[in-house]
Amino acid sequence: MSAPPRVIVIGAGPGGLASAMLLAASGCDVTVLERRDVVGGRTSAITTPQGYQFDVGPTFFLYPRVLEEIFCACGHNLHEEVSLVRLDPQYHLIFEAGGDLRATHNVAQMRHMLSAIDPHDAENFPKFLTDNRKKLASFQAILESHFDGPLDLLRPAFIKAALRVRPLSSVHDDLCRYFRDPRTRLAFSFQSKYLGMSPFQCPSLFTILSFLEYEYGVWHPIGGCAAVTSAMARIAESMGVRIHLSEEVTSLTIDDKRNVRTVHTDRGDYTADSVVINADFANAMTALVPDGLRRRWSDDSLSRKRFSCSTFMMYLGVEGTFDDLEHHTIWLAKDYEEGLRDIEQRHCLSANPSFYVQNACRTDPSLAPAGHSTLYCLVPVTHDTGSIDWSSEQARFRTLAMQQFEKIGITDLEPRIRYERVVTPAEWKQDFGLYRGATFNLTHNLGQMLHRRPHNRFEELSNVYLVGGGTHPGSGLPVIFESARISSRLLLDDHNVSFHWAGQTGEAAKYATRGAPKTVPLETLARP
Numbered sequence: 133m134s135a136p137p138r139v140i141v142i143g144a145g146p147g148g149l150a151s152a153m154l155l156a157a158s159g160c161d162v163t164v165l166e167r168r169d170v171v172g173g174r175t176s177a178i179t180t181p182q183g184y185q186f187d188v189g190p191t192f193f194l195y196p197r198v199l200e201e202i203f204c205a206c207g208h209n210l211h212e213e214v215s216l217v218r219l220d221p222q223y224h225l226i227f228e229a230g231g232d233l234r235a236t237h238n239v240a241q242m243r244h245m246l247s248a249i250d251p252h253d254a255e256n257f258p259k260f261l262t263d264n265r266k267k268l269a270s271f272q273a274i275l276e277s278h279f280d281g282p283l284d285l286l287r288p289a290f291i292k293a294a295l296r297v298r299p300l301s302s303v304h305d306d307l308c309r310y311f312r313d314p315r316t317r318l319a320f321s322f323q324s325k326y327l328g329m330s331p332f333q334c335p336s337l338f339t340i341l342s343f344l345e346y347e348y349g350v351w352h353p354i355g356g357c358a359a360v361t362s363a364m365a366r367i368a369e370s371m372g373v374r375i376h377l378s379e380e381v382t383s384l385t386i387d388d389k390r391n392v393r394t395v396h397t398d399r400g401d402y403t404a405d406s407v408v409i410n411a412d413f414a415n416a417m418t419a420l421v422p423d424g425l426r427r428r429w430s431d432d433s434l435s436r437k438r439f440s441c442s443t444f445m446m447y448l449g450v451e452g453t454f455d456d457l458e459h460h461t462i463w464l465a466k467d468y469e470e471g472l473r474d475i476e477q478r479h480c481l482s483a484n485p486s487f488y489v490q491n492a493c494r495t496d497p498s499l500a501p502a503g504h505s506t507l508y509c510l511v512p513v514t515h516d517t518g519s520i521d522w523s524s525e526q527a528r529f530r531t532l533a534m535q536q537f538e539k540i541g542i543t544d545l546e547p548r549i550r551y552e553r554v555v556t557p558a559e560w561k562q563d564f565g566l567y568r569g570a571t572f573n574l575t576h577n578l579g580q581m582l583h584r585r586p587h588n589r590f591e592e593l594s595n596v597y598l599v600g601g602g603t604h605p606g607s608g609l610p611v612i613f614e615s616a617r618i619s620s621r622l623l624l625d626d627h628n629v630s631f632h633w634a635g636q637t638g639e640a641a642k643y644a645t646r647g648a649p650k651t652v653p654l655e656t657l658a659r660p
Contacts, residue, residue, distance in 0.1 A: 139161065139405065140395045141407075145410050146172065147600040147613070148616075151616040151619060153202060153364060155624070156372055162372070168377070171365040173189075174189030174571070180551050186499075194341075194344055194351070199609075203367070217353075217354065223461065237347075253310070253312060260339075270293040270297075276618065280591070297335075302333060320342040355496070379398065380397060384407075392595055406596070407596045407597070408598075409590070412600075416565075438577060439573070440571065441512050442515040443511065444554075447507075448507040453503065455494075458494065459492060463487050467484060470482070479520070487537070491507060504550070513529075515570040523558075581604075581606070586603045
């Protein structure tokens with residue numbers, strides 16, 4: 133009997149952890165190397181001595197089906213490992229142009245609220261759901277398959293799906309078929325920011341993002357999204373995966389057949405049969421793989437690619453509670469499109485930026501001391517192009533952000549702040565290893581999707597596989613988990629390892645989250 137494949141996973145983000153779980157379940161010998169002192173990458177937590185806890189990055193947990201199936205494949209039930217609460221309302225949208233919307237998965241209630249904006253739009257809401265249900269069904273196989281070249285576009289399933297998704301249209305253009313009020317269109321298109329893109333540029337396929345929220349829910353994991361990656365790490369280790377924290381990969385030994393043979397860290401060397409890269413793609417390439425070995429993804433080529441926006445973050449531990457502030461609140465500026473141009477084209481800071489605030493303690497009081505709150509405040513900004521000196525702009529932009537927050541009723545905030553951390557694109561770049569500080573990786577325009585994105589079986593190196601937002605299918609937790617499944621299947625096939633993952637043929641259906649919300653008594657969540 134041959135020895136199991138030795139797999140080194142670089143990065144303990146959600147994609148790397150999902151890969152480690154699936155590969156270990158299939159008999160591989162797996163080691164995960166993580167440069168930071170916690171698992172999860174941006175899906176980790178900031179914990180403070182004062183007792184506050186914040187998610188670093190993702191706060192919207194969507195479409196749990198993929199992760200349910202990954203847990204099931206490893207003999208576990210996601211819902212026994214993590215408590216998920218379905219939010220209703222999903223979020224509160226406040227329009228500077230007038231009006232607001234507490235989005236709900238209850239179709240009748242949603243139609244009633246939309247009628248206050250435009251009765252025409254309310255009537256078309258069910259059709260939007262029906263059409264996007266069909267769109268997702270037709271494109272799901274595409275999102276679950278790898279793409280190695282243009283010939284893969286000739287698959288019958290892809291051709292059929294492409295006719296439905298209208299690939300040359302944008303999200304905004306597609307929504308104009310259903311909704312005529314600009315505010316309604318914003319309510320169903322701001323989700324393109326999950327990809328770091330403008331709805332005016334994002335391909336129309338991604339109207340499925342808002343559909344997924346209404347069909348499958350917006351969920352809060354008790355303990356934050358970091359509770360999910362912590363559970364994944366715990367299960368991976370129980371399966372024999374070795375996770376090494378605070379151990380940065382410094383270089384790779386690559387042989388003349390373009391195989392990575394040794395992974396070098398600041399602590400030691402690791403021999404590999406295959407390597408899974410979960411680190412930020414562009415940053416990992418420029419740091420670990422010599423430019424001369426990269427033909428398609430050279431330094432020059434990467435510099436000409438389009439990257440997503442970045443974010444200006446404020447993590448605030450605050451004395452007092454915000455009983456009138458929903459779990460998720462998004463304020464949308466009247467000049468929303470101009471703000472997007474500032475971010476994507478002019479690369480400057482907007483005078484009237486849209487923003488997002490999470491008041492997680494409304495649902496999960498365990499995240500702060502009794503009588504206190506955590507506010508996670510996000511303002512989309514341009515990635516690092518050299519046009520903004522954050523060392524001089526940070527204080528001014530913080531003041532502007534605080535003024536913006538007053539527009540959703542967050543007043544008298546400054547004297548109640550007991551903890552504060554600010555993260556700018558400069559910190560995303562330096563501390564989190566994100567190329568140009570682009571928090572959502574490569575954009576998802578037509579020139580950077582499917583086979584034009586870095587391949588799951590990486591085309592530049594013979595035994596390297598990619599997972600995460602920088603490969604197919606793209607950014608966002610559900611598709612990052614899917615990238616782990618795609619890449620893991622390819623790796624196992626290449627090693628002639630037979631595998632069967634329970635849950636891939638419906639065994640996980642009994643754990644499905646679609647349906648009635650799961651509720652958790654709030655008194656069980658409060659700190660002693």
